[in-house]
Amino acid sequence: MIKVVLADDDPLVRQGIRAILASADDIDVVADTADGNQAVQEVLRHNASIALLDIRMPVLDGIGAVRRLAELAPRTRSIILTTFGDDDNIRRALSSGANGFLLKTTAPGELVDAVRTVHEGGAHLSPAVTSRVVALLGRDNAESKLLAAQRVGALAPREQEVLGLVARGLSNAEVGRRAHLSEATVKAYVSRIMTKLDCANRVQIALLAKEAGL
DSSP: OEEEEEEOSOHHHHHHHHHHHHTSTTEEEEEEESSHHHHHHHHHHHTOSEEEEOSSOSSSOHHHHHHHHHHHOTTSEEEEEESOOOHHHHHHHHHHTOSEEEETTOOHHHHHHHHHHHHTTOOEEOHHHHHHHHHHHHHSOHHHHHHHHHHHHTSOHHHHHHHHHHHTTOOHHHHHHHHTOOHHHHHHHHHHHHHHHTOSSHHHHHHHHHHTTO
16 A cells, blocks of 8 residues: 655645545555655654655645655655646756646546555656656756766766666666666665666656656
8 A cells, every 4th residue: 555645734735645645556645744844753753655745835845755755765765746847946946856737737546656666766856847858957057967878977887777767757667678687776776876867866866867868
């Protein structure tokens, strides 16, 4: 069972999201709250797998909650679900370690799929967010792209192969099937790649790979 903690300061939004996730028999919303600080406490209390967080909340916003969870509950994976998909929020969320970024215009089925994908070790960005990320990378300067290429180039060939598949948004199981590796081996590769590239999660290594032109 995928245990989810939901945080949004709008009670109607929380009720709607809870109803959507309740339609999936493998997802359980174990707690919902109106601020990021309480969300962190609920994650720790329930040992939740997923934190589904709005950005703009009182006490502690969603991005602050992502950072705190990275310190206190590193096995919990975070998804930002927000109305505000501007460039600054996307940059802040992904750099903080979020494993997903969804807009509140996301279809119910995509929300359920995103929770499952992130729980399985993948990353999920709304299509509109993906296009913004590509645009942001396109505006990065040549020096930044060269540095990214040098960092990725220092990886072993097999690590680069796995990184390329991760950058396409594939889960560990899908990477394993493509690369003829066990899922456990893929997890080991991904962990080693994140360490070598000094990245906090799959989203960050995927963005680095794209910036490097892999």
